[in-house]
Amino acid sequence: MTMAEVTYRDAVRSALREEMERNDRIILMGESITGYGGSYAVTKGLVDEFGPKRVMETPIAEAGIVGFAVGAAMGGLIPVAELMTVNFALLALDQIVNSAAKFHYMFGGQFSVPLVVRTVSGFGQLGPTHSQTFEGWFASVPGLKVVMPATPADAKGLLLASMRDPDPVIFIEHSLLYSTRGEVPEGPAASVEVPIGKARVAREGSDVTIIGYSRMLLQALHAAEVLDREDGISCEVIDLRTLRPLDYPTLVNSVRRTHRLVLCGEDWRTGGFGGSLLSELQDRCFDDLDAPIQRVAMRDVPLPYSRELERTLIPSSEHIVEAVRRLS
Amino acid sequence: MYRRMVQIRHFEDHAAEAYAQAKVGGFLHLYIGEEAVAVGALAAAHPNDHVLGHYRDHGYALARGCDPKRCMAELFGRETGLCHGRGGSMHLAEASRNFWGGYAIVGSHIPIGAGMAYAMQYLQREQVVLDFFGDGATGNGIFHEGLNMAALWDLPVVFICENNLYGMGATLAEESPVKDMIIKAEGYTMPSLQCDGMDVLSVYEAVQKATEHCRSGKGPFFVEALTYRFRGHSMADPELYRDKEEVRRWRALDPIPRFGQFCVDRRICSEQELAQVAEDVEQEMLEAVRFAGSSPWPDPSTIDKWIYAKPIATDGDAVVEQPASAEVGAVHGAEAAR
Numbered sequence: 001m002t003m004a005e006v007t008y009r010d011a012v013r014s015a016l017r018e019e020m021e022r023n024d025r026i027i028l029m030g031e032s033i034t035g036y037g038g039s040y041a042v043t044k045g046l047v048d049e050f051g052p053k054r055v056m057e058t059p060i061a062e063a064g065i066v067g068f069a070v071g072a073a074m075g076g077l078i079p080v081a082e083l084m085t086v087n088f089a090l091l092a093l094d095q096i097v098n099s100a101a102k103f104h105y106m107f108g109g110q111f112s113v114p115l116v117v118r119t120v121s122g123f124g125q126l127g128p129t130h131s132q133t134f135e136g137w138f139a140s141v142p143g144l145k146v147v148m149p150a151t152p153a154d155a156k157g158l159l160l161a162s163m164r165d166p167d168p169v170i171f172i173e174h175s176l177l178y179s180t181r182g183e184v185p186e187g188p189a190a191s192v193e194v195p196i197g198k199a200r201v202a203r204e205g206s207d208v209t210i211i212g213y214s215r216m217l218l219q220a221l222h223a224a225e226v227l228d229r230e231d232g233i234s235c236e237v238i239d240l241r242t243l244r245p246l247d248y249p250t251l252v253n254s255v256r257r258t259h260r261l262v263l264c265g266e267d268w269r270t271g272g273f274g275g276s277l278l279s280e281l282q283d284r285c286f287d288d289l290d291a292p293i294q295r296v297a298m299r300d301v302p303l304p305y306s307r308e309l310e311r312t313l314i315p316s317s318e319h320i321v322e323a324v325r326r327l328s
Numbered sequence: 329m330y331r332r333m334v335q336i337r338h339f340e341d342h343a344a345e346a347y348a349q350a351k352v353g354g355f356l357h358l359y360i361g362e363e364a365v366a367v368g369a370l371a372a373a374h375p376n377d378h379v380l381g382h383y384r385d386h387g388y389a390l391a392r393g394c395d396p397k398r399c400m401a402e403l404f405g406r407e408t409g410l411c412h413g414r415g416g417s418m419h420l421a422e423a424s425r426n427f428w429g430g431y432a433i434v435g436s437h438i439p440i441g442a443g444m445a446y447a448m449q450y451l452q453r454e455q456v457v458l459d460f461f462g463d464g465a466t467g468n469g470i471f472h473e474g475l476n477m478a479a480l481w482d483l484p485v486v487f488i489c490e491n492n493l494y495g496m497g498a499t500l501a502e503e504s505p506v507k508d509m510i511i512k513a514e515g516y517t518m519p520s521l522q523c524d525g526m527d528v529l530s531v532y533e534a535v536q537k538a539t540e541h542c543r544s545g546k547g548p549f550f551v552e553a554l555t556y557r558f559r560g561h562s563m564a565d566p567e568l569y570r571d572k573e574e575v576r577r578w579r580a581l582d583p584i585p586r587f588g589q590f591c592v593d594r595r596i597c598s599e600q601e602l603a604q605v606a607e608d609v610e611q612e613m614l615e616a617v618r619f620a621g622s623s624p625w626p627d628p629s630t631i632d633k634w635i636y637a638k639p640i641a642t643d644g645d646a647v648v649e650q651p652a653s654a655e656v657g658a659v660h661g662a663e664a665a666r
């Protein structure tokens with residue numbers, strides 16, 4: 001298979017473009033996604049290619065956008081709704097949780113809601129209301145699928161899979177990953193697609209398992225290198241890729257061999273995704289664990305604007321290194 | 329009013345420069361071109377009327393009389409900033425001046441303004457709430473919920489819509505079926521006025537009528553200021569969606585020289601006096617930048633401060649002790665709402 005080196009941003013865009021070419025039921029909708037090109041320039045140019053009926057500029061109306069997308073999905077389309085950032089997804093939470101996630105179940109399986117909500121988490125001096133990440137909230141909702149790609153290949157492959165999935169998918173990109181580059185396979189969708197619900201061993205190791213996703217995967221890989229070099233500790237790094245459904249077998253298999261576990265996320269320690277992951281893995285791996293499971297998470301503080309304060313709070317590879325060292 | 333507008337203009341120019349030098353981070357939204365709206369409106373309001381605005385908020389802060397030094401320090405993320413570096417450019421606030429802040433979730437402060445107006449009505453205060461937002465916000469459900477409640481309960485709030493023709497990259501035609509925002513107020517039987525947002529006197533007059541209406545107990549009022557931002561939506565905006573000719577046309581309506589000319593024509597002041605204002609303001613802003621640049625960073629050990637007015641233990645740490653005085657910023661709303 002041929003590979004091309006592209007950015008995460010371009011990988012997302014090419015998944016949208018290719019699938020739109022293949023399937024004219026796919027529509028995009030969102031705020032400033034046409035003339036402006038999307039707040040992170042992901043949809044740039046798509047309106048010229050596909051026209052305003054398929055790339056819809058919407059009012060600033062998050063609840064409306066998702067409700068509308070749910071209806072469009074019920075009517076036979078496959079809407080990909082962009083919510084500028086996950087912070088604004090809060091305005092649409094009702095439609096996501098009480099509509100998209102419920103209908104298939106509540107109406108006895110008569111119809112599903114094939115819908116993708118693309119949104120973005122991240123930070124960078126954006127202040128308390130614009131620097132949050134809520135994947136744990138979405139992942140707690142039965143009926144939703146939650147995807148958080150870390151690499152360009154996964155961004156493309158998982159978005160393709162999301163658009164082909166019959167259920168509502170919350171697809172969370174990361175603003176600090178858009179310019180990262182990586183190899184992405186080229187070819188028919190089937191060969192590029194990455195299945196929802198499969199974790200990936202991103203680096204093999206034997207002493208400790210580090211689980212990350214999205215930006216924290218990159219931080220974990222960096223930490224693994226540092227630990228290998230400075231401490232001679234061999235880390236296995238796993239990229240969750242999908243938070244719901246969650247690929248427990250891959251995680252459990254790894255912990256069986258390493259007996260030590262560090263969980264990494266950017267959301268708050270209290271109620272964050274890592275909390276439920278920890279409880280489940282402790283349950284499944286209790287006899288295999290040689291030490292308490294460690295967590296790297298955001299301290300329970302609204303992320304302040306000031307650069308110097310923000311810097312001390314953002315979970316990073318240094319925190320992961322510390323956590324691993326605590327284990328040995 | 330002339331001085332205030334010039335203050336905002338120069339402040340914004342320096343903010344943009346500081347952003348280019350990476351001294352200011354995150355999202356920076358400039359008010360350049362729209363100065364007449366905040367300045368005219370706040371000149372017409374009483375100094376203790378309440379003010380809420382959106383993230384393009386430097387203009388409201390300065391028009392309300394906040395110290396440019398402390399505003400700039402907030403943009404620099406320093407401890408001396410209005411919000412001690414916690415909020416940044418989009419979240420300036422000075423409760424002691426009844427300037428309750430910039431709000432960065434579009435539309436979120438529209439019902440908040442209505443609620444505050446209810447508090448004024450309930451407490452039988454004379455104060456009115458001025459609530460500024462953009463044309464884009466009117467497409468959001470929260471806008472309609474806020475207007476509905478304000479009208480339903482006859483609340484003393486002036487909604488001031490800065491119609492600058494764009495919500496980020498969306499043109500008015502792409503975001504709204506009507507081009508006049510006052511039409512949206514009609515559905516709630518709210519009286520309204522459209523004014524020239526590039527003319528400080530036009531804004532002043534409209535807001536004066538509006539606040540009088542509210543103060544006499546007749547309920548909310550809607551003011552639409554027709555205006556234009558000369559710069560991009562934020563510093564990250566490549567401005568692909570509007571043409572340079574349109575920007576040029578609006579720049580010709582620049583509210584500052586326009587009002588300056590008015591003052592000279594009426595012999596209210598001379599050209600030299602206007603030039604002197606610009607010079608004084610420039611000195612003031614240079615001083616603000618110096619102050620911000622030399623101010624200390626917030627102390628990382630204070631990170632947990634202010635998460636609660638009455639602190640709890642976080643992350644298993646001990647409770648951070650705080651003095652119970654208003655100095656910590658935990659001013660109780662009603663108490664501050666003098």
Ligand SMILES: Cc1ncc(C[n+]2csc(CCOP(=O)(O)OP(=O)(O)O)c2C)c(N)n1
Pocket residue numbers: 031060062084088091384432433434435461462463464465466490492494495496561
């Ligand atoms: C709920 C929500 N959705 C989206 C955004 C992103 N956003 C910030 S400003 C803006 C445009 C707002 O336009 P308008 O209300 O006209 O105000 P203007 O910037 O033109 O003054 C958007 C979409 C946001 N901050 N909050």
Ligand SMILES: [Mg+2]
Pocket residue numbers: 462463464490491492493494495496
């Ligand atoms: Mg606008």
